Amino acid sequence: MSETPLLVIKNLHASVDGKPILRGLDLTVNRGEIHALMGPNGSGKSTLSNVICGHPNYEVTEGEIHFMGQNITEMEPDERAKLGIFLAFQYPTSIPGVTLANFLLASVKAIRGADNVKLLPFRKELVAQMQELGINQDFAKRYVNEGFSGGEKKRCEILQMAMLKPALAILDETDSGLDIDALRIVSEGVNRLTTPEMGVLVITHYQRLLNHIKPHKVHVLVHGRIVQSGGPEIALQLEENGYDELLKAHGLEPAGV
Amino acid sequence: MSSDAALLEEIGQDYKYGFHDNDEKYVYKSSKGLTREIVETISKQKNEPQWMLERRLEALEIFNSKPMPEWGSDLSEIDFSDIHYFMKANEGVEKSWDDVPEYIKKTFDRLGIPEAERKFLAGVSAQYDSEVVYHSIREDLEKLGVIFLDMDSGLKEYPEIVQKYFGTIIPSIDNKFAALNTAVWSGGSFIVVPAGVKVEIPLQAYFRINAQNMGQFERTLIIAQPGSSVHYIEGCTAPIYASDSLHSAVVELIAEEGSTIRYTTIQNWSNNVFNLVTKRAYAYKNATVEWIDGNLGSKITMKYPAVHLMEEGARGEVLSIAYAGKGQHQDAGAKMVHLAPNTASTVLSKSISRDGGRTSYRGLVKVAPDAHNVRVNVRCDALLLDDKSRSDTYPYMEIDNKDVQVGHEATVSKIGDEQLFYLMSRGLSENDAIAMIVNGFFEPFIKELPMEYAVELNRLIQLEMEGSIG
Numbered sequence A: 001m002s003e004t005p006l007l008v009i010k011n012l013h014a015s016v017d018g019k020p021i022l023r024g025l026d027l028t029v030n031r032g033e034i035h036a037l038m039g040p041n042g043s044g045k046s047t048l049s050n051v052i053c054g055h056p057n058y059e060v061t062e063g064e065i066h067f068m069g070q071n072i073t074e075m076e077p078d079e080r081a082k083l084g085i086f087l088a089f090q091y092p093t094s095i096p097g098v099t100l101a102n103f104l105l106a107s108v109k110a111i112r113g114a115d116n117v118k119l120l121p122f123r124k125e126l127v128a129q130m131q132e133l134g135i136n137q138d139f140a141k142r143y144v145n146e147g148f149s150g151g152e153k154k155r156c157e158i159l160q161m162a163m164l165k166p167a168l169a170i171l172d173e174t175d176s177g178l179d180i181d182a183l184r185i186v187s188e189g190v191n192r193l194t195t196p197e198m199g200v201l202v203i204t205h206y207q208r209l210l211n212h213i214k215p216h217k218v219h220v221l222v223h224g225r226i227v228q229s230g231g232p233e234i235a236l237q238l239e240e241n242g243y244d245e246l247l248k249a250h251g252l253e254p255a256g257v
Numbered sequence B: 001m002s003s004d005a006a007l008l009e010e011i012g013q014d015y016k017y018g019f020h021d022n023d024e025k026y027v028y029k030s031s032k033g034l035t036r037e038i039v040e041t042i043s044k045q046k047n048e049p050q051w052m053l054e055r056r057l058e059a060l061e062i063f064n065s066k067p068m069p070e071w072g073s074d075l076s077e078i079d080f081s082d083i084h085y086f087m088k089a090n091e092g093v094e095k096s097w098d099d100v101p102e103y104i105k106k107t108f109d110r111l112g113i114p115e116a117e118r119k120f121l122a123g124v125s126a127q128y129d130s131e132v133v134y135h136s137i138r139e140d141l142e143k144l145g146v147i148f149l150d151m152d153s154g155l156k157e158y159p160e161i162v163q164k165y166f167g168t169i170i171p172s173i174d175n176k177f178a179a180l181n182t183a184v185w186s187g188g189s190f191i192v193v194p195a196g197v198k199v200e201i202p203l204q205a206y207f208r209i210n211a212q213n214m215g216q217f218e219r220t221l222i223i224a225q226p227g228s229s230v231h232y233i234e235g236c237t238a239p240i241y242a243s244d245s246l247h248s249a250v251v252e253l254i255a256e257e258g259s260t261i262r263y264t265t266i267q268n269w270s271n272n273v274f275n276l277v278t279k280r281a282y283a284y285k286n287a288t289v290e291w292i293d294g295n296l297g298s299k300i301t302m303k304y305p306a307v308h309l310m311e312e313g314a315r316g317e318v319l320s321i322a323y324a325g326k327g328q329h330q331d332a333g334a335k336m337v338h339l340a341p342n343t344a345s346t347v348l349s350k351s352i353s354r355d356g357g358r359t360s361y362r363g364l365v366k367v368a369p370d371a372h373n374v375r376v377n378v379r380c381d382a383l384l385l386d387d388k389s390r391s392d393t394y395p396y397m398e399i400d401n402k403d404v405q406v407g408h409e410a411t412v413s414k415i416g417d418e419q420l421f422y423l424m425s426r427g428l429s430e431n432d433a434i435a436m437i438v439n440g441f442f443e444p445f446i447k448e449l450p451m452e453y454a455v456e457l458n459r460l461i462q463l464e465m466e467g468s469i470g
């Protein structure tokens, strides 16, 4: 077994429009591990996921991101996707006029190689995955995220994960917007899709998701830095006490407007 | 062919050898510039009736007397004296495939277009291999009594129908380029669908090719008799290589009571072409006319398909897309003229500009004083793929009746970073991501096309995004 960690982030600094958001972030995710990332609104969780995936609007000013031993800090988003990085977006964007089926076919082809994708097996697989996730088959013909409810968007993000079979899945608040049943279905889906070779980074505000998707490690992001790491108990403590103490300890204003 | 020899004589010393191929064969062309002699020669060459010659000559005078349009695109670069108005290939003689620009050949390759079709598209061949297909379609149509000919044959075989309708929808006086077309027209389609006949398969100019080379000044006339329906498709999604730089067609449609005409155009001119086309339809009682118009390529396109809603219950629709890349201006739109009560029209125009390209929507909606209960819906959406590109809307409304429902909506948007990132994060390259967004934007248009055209248009957009064309 190779001991190379799946994802290694070293001293990552990133800014948007010249404004620093991430300020020296370190994180290592090994294969087979599920990590949860928590932290107050605006602390930089989505920024981190965007930066890992290579969003062009975020500039890495210092530090490095390594994936499977390869420095990916300067790579294009599509190259990273092909290496096996996947992000389930907090706010999935809509693509008018492009059907979910066509979009999925194009991305599956891009990831697996066009020659490795045959239409009939693809369709079968898609139908099966939609069933597993409780997504009506009509959605295949609908335009990507166009007019989808919040929960429907989140389910479709997991559907994409199911089809693309990434090595690293980042789930950015996939639980928000899901009703109680959907939360269970989606979490079961994620668990089903998580193989021992995979790493998962779950971003969430709530313990309830972590009841379904059990993390090995929990990190707390505050003001662009991971200020606390540990086991699942951290999430429970946060649920109990909120972020106030952590914020104070780092010289920041507590929440509340 | 002796008539070609005769043509050569008449045109005089001034002819020049056209394209050379390896076998030292050549085609003849008229000398450059537009004169009365050239118009007379064209008419004589085609053995036309006297009245057509007179129409041509009258049109020539109108053309000469009318100033260039001052609105719209900048047409000052067109040099009318530097154009060959008539070319005829010697039988069995083809312009050489070697003369076709490399980038067009490459496009054909990438589109996977069969050899025969490519040669036609490139203007190289007046012949092509699918005679069998052509004939079986011809037989089916003949059984239904449908006339589907090139315009020159139409004039020969049905002179009285042509004389009755030619130029009644778009007279020479209409505009300078309609006059030019009338003076020098050659080719185009002539279609008559008898009463009650519904033509199930789309009629494609593609199937008509063996008769005539298409020319730059084609003239099309379609008559749908009461209760009939027909779908005509012209052009193709591959670039049409034009040796001359001016394409000026005239298309006249007559939709009689209760009939339906759909006219689909997808053209992708090479980027040295001025594409100035006049298209107009008359829709009579309860008739429907739909213009489905796709404009890619060309240097400048000015094209505003029109429907005159002549009688009650008539419906008009224009669904158009335009793509303007570097150095291109697509000035396209629609005209809906409501002359009768209870008529309806819909316009949906979608345009994309990239690399400094420019698109304009120019539309006119006119409602006559006694045309009450009219419904009009105009929507134009423009998508800019970068900051250098441009899009404008010029909607004109002349509404002289109060009992009118008019909807007008125009949007201009820039391609979204978030959309691009979303698609790229799923493995699509930047170009593929842009192509997918563009395809999605054009989807309301694409879904109206027959399957094979839709597929080709998708592929073409993909190629445009890779910057491999023009």
Ligand SMILES: Nc1ncnc2c1ncn2[C@@H]1O[C@H](COP(=O)(O)OP(=O)(O)OP(=O)(O)O)[C@@H](O)[C@H]1O
Pocket (backbone or CB within 6 Å): A016, A017, A021, A039, A040, A041, A042, A043, A044, A045, A046, A047, A048, A057, A090
């Ligand atoms: N594209 C952007 N332009 C401007 N500011 C941005 C941009 N992206 C992020 N920011 C800012 O960076 C900070 C971190 O945002 P981010 O979305 O990463 O927070 P988050 O931890 O995901 O919060 P939440 O829990 O609310 O989702 C915020 O102050 C946000 O306003």
Ligand SMILES: [Mg+2]
Pocket (backbone or CB within 6 Å): A045, A046, A047, A090, A172, A173
């Ligand atoms: Mg967030």
